[in-house]
Amino acid sequence: MTDTTPLAEGASELHITTPPAMPTPSGKPDPEDSKAPTKSALKKAKKAQEAQEKKEARSKELAEQQKREDDQRLAALEEAKKIVIEEDSSLPKAVRIKLDETDSKIVKLRSGVSEKDVDYSEGRGTRVRVMGRVLHLRSQKETTFITLRDGYGKLQCVLTGDLAKSYDVQTLTLETSMSICGEMWEVPPGYRAPGNRELHADYFKIIGKAVGDKDAVSTRAAPDADPQTQLDNRHLFLRGDKLSGIMKTRAAVLRAIRDVYYELRCSEVTPPCMVQTQVEGGSTLFELKYFGEKAYLTQSSQLYLETATPSLGDVYCISPSFRAEKSLTRRHLSEYTHVEAELDFITFEDLLDHLELFICRVIELAMQAPKIAAVVEDLNPGFKPPERPFKRMRYGEAIQWLKENDVRDHEGKLHEFGVDIEEAAERKMTDDIGRPIFLTHFPVEVKAFYMQKDGSDPRKGGLQGTESVDCLMPGVGEIVGGSMRMMDYTELMDAYKHAGLDPAPYYWYTDQRRVV
Numbered sequence: 141m142t143d144t145t146p147l148a149e150g151a152s153e154l155h156i157t158t159p160p161a162m163p164t165p166s167g168k169p170d171p172e173d174s175k176a177p178t179k180s181a182l183k184k185a186k187k188a189q190e191a192q193e194k195k196e197a198r199s200k201e202l203a204e205q206q207k208r209e210d211d212q213r214l215a216a217l218e219e220a221k222k223i224v225i226e227e228d229s230s231l232p233k234a235v236r237i238k239l240d241e242t243d244s245k246i247v248k249l250r251s252g253v254s255e256k257d258v259d260y261s262e263g264r265g266t267r268v269r270v271m272g273r274v275l276h277l278r279s280q281k282e283t284t285f286i287t288l289r290d291g292y293g294k295l296q297c298v299l300t301g302d303l304a305k306s307y308d309v310q311t312l313t314l315e316t317s318m319s320i321c322g323e324m325w326e327v328p329p330g331y332r333a334p335g336n337r338e339l340h341a342d343y344f345k346i347i348g349k350a351v352g353d354k355d356a357v358s359t360r361a362a363p364d365a366d367p368q369t370q371l372d373n374r375h376l377f378l379r380g381d382k383l384s385g386i387m388k389t390r391a392a393v394l395r396a397i398r399d400v401y402y403e404l405r406c407s408e409v410t411p412p413c414m415v416q417t418q419v420e421g422g423s424t425l426f427e428l429k430y431f432g433e434k435a436y437l438t439q440s441s442q443l444y445l446e447t448a449t450p451s452l453g454d455v456y457c458i459s460p461s462f463r464a465e466k467s468l469t470r471r472h473l474s475e476y477t478h479v480e481a482e483l484d485f486i487t488f489e490d491l492l493d494h495l496e497l498f499i500c501r502v503i504e505l506a507m508q509a510p511k512i513a514a515v516v517e518d519l520n521p522g523f524k525p526p527e528r529p530f531k532r533m534r535y536g537e538a539i540q541w542l543k544e545n546d547v548r549d550h551e552g553k554l555h556e557f558g559v560d561i562e563e564a565a566e567r568k569m570t571d572d573i574g575r576p577i578f579l580t581h582f583p584v585e586v587k588a589f590y591m592q593k594d595g596s597d598p599r600k601g602g603l604q605g606t607e608s609v610d611c612l613m614p615g616v617g618e619i620v621g622g623s624m625r626m627m628d629y630t631e632l633m634d635a636y637k638h639a640g641l642d643p644a645p646y647y648w649y650t651d652q653r654r655v656v
Contacts, residue, residue: 220307227321227343234269234321240293242335249337251326265324270295270339271347273379274316284309287334288320291384296333297322299341308346315350315357315379385515392512394458396505397479400498406454406481411441413460416645419443420588424463437462443590443649445482446625456481471563471617488592488607488624492578495611495620496530499576526613530576535561535605538579541569558603560586563617570612577612581605589639590632592624629653 177185241247250265272288272295279285284304286297297320299309322341327333350357361376370377377383401408416433418425419440426437441457448455461478483494503525507513516523533541535557541547542555547565549555555565570577581594587606594605608623626632632653636643643650 217307217310220305220310223302223306225303225306225308225343225345231321231342232267234267236269238292239270239272239288239290239295240335247324249324249326265340267321267323267342268339269319269321270297271319272317274312274314274318274350277312277314279304284312286312286320288318289379294334296327296338297341297344298338299344303341303344308344308349313350313352313356317347317350318344319347320344382519385519389506389512389515389519392506392509393502394477396502397458399505400501401456401481403501404454404494404498406456407448407452409445409448409452409455409457411438411444411457411459413438413462415444417443417649418641419590420463424465426462426464439463440478440480442480442482443646445480446652447648449482449484454481454483469563488580488609491607491622491624492530492532492580492609495578495609495622496528499611499620500526500528526576530578530611531573532578532580534581535579535583536581538569545569545572558583558585566612567617570617571614574614576614578609579612580607580609582608582610587623589635589641590623590626592626593631627653 235246237247246266247268248266270288270290272290274286275289275294276287277284282300282304284299286299288295288297303309320339320341321343322339325338325340327336327338353359357376357379360373361370361380363380365373365377378387398408414428414430414435415438416430416435418436419438419442424439428435428437438459438461440461441459445455445457456479458477458479460475462475463473465472465474483491486494507516507525538561539555539557542561542565547555547568549559549562549565555561566579581597582605583599583603584591584593584601584606585603587608591606591608594607597605599605606623609621610618611620613619626635629650632650633643636646
């Protein structure tokens, strides 16, 4: 084995020690163990020692270099603290704008070149004040480039001179919120920036400094984070382009929904979220105590909506609904935003026509906004709005299609009339057909108690069809469900009994069949 003992600083001596000879089974030392190390072994040990010494010397050199750089940075930061940033009161008053402001009547862009970085003489760019959070940050010699984001747009800001040398800029972190004043410029030819413009700063102020290092947003909300980390830090991931784009698209769709319902003369109402009745089955109810009484979070507001139609005409709501289904599939959410409507004096065909018009018109309005259309194209390249008319397909026809195309359930069995078609099978059928489908006339046994039975269906009991519909969209699956309501009082009372429901808490709904 080898042993090194330092002689003096920067030098060492190599010692070779021979371990005691190992005894043989007879108890005598093995002569092979008494041999001196070979020259090749000595050479190999010496090389290993020299490599280790070089490695240690390099580590020491790097540590000393890092210390020098740290000392220089600390010294520079101490000097940076002496720089005081004050707004020049002689400059034009800054116009407060959002980062996406492009109106030439409000913001004039300066172009060309100038000896002065900021020059507000006649014919120059508008002096503006913007506020946002730091999205990107980079330094180049004595210039710092900051890209701000405010939820409306992005803007590159250029800081030079004392602004770039200041302590706040030298220690700037991503997601720090700040206010910047300066002159608006066109981006020089050959360079790129959001909106092909940039702000040349003359003043800034830190509003709130974000944490850095391991607690930084960019660390906690890393793009390659696992799904659970993304869910636990949803409040941070919302700042990313993808999720913020989804939220903006969602807002555009909700706005379009309200616009379409306004066009159709539907009134918006706000039903309660705490109820004492079920709509979609007792196993999915969130139960809670309501001042000593049993109550639930609503599964659906559709029955409440019906009570408003006699006085308001057609009505709708956009409200949260809750389902106590412990599942991680996209079809089983504990809470979601539910768009529901009730139309008075219609037939089942009227319902289908309404749904087709509503879906296509909402998409049309939402996609009219260029920013939303761009987000949709980015998230779903090649997206095309659905074409009318949608395919009408009865439940029985769907069962037959699944059999003919050998589409089986999760147990490998063929679908039989009377079973609830599984999501995977529905999506397979919809994707193969390649167009939106109104899947209609589901059997009584697989639908809610209040749905109107199909009078033209000769089957009776649980296999009798209902005037119900699910809208299936290629690449997505079910997006809308609807039905006609039972109108007969006696039939409704029988439906309560068949579903095992006490009619008493539903007195307000039952009254709709008595006071018609």
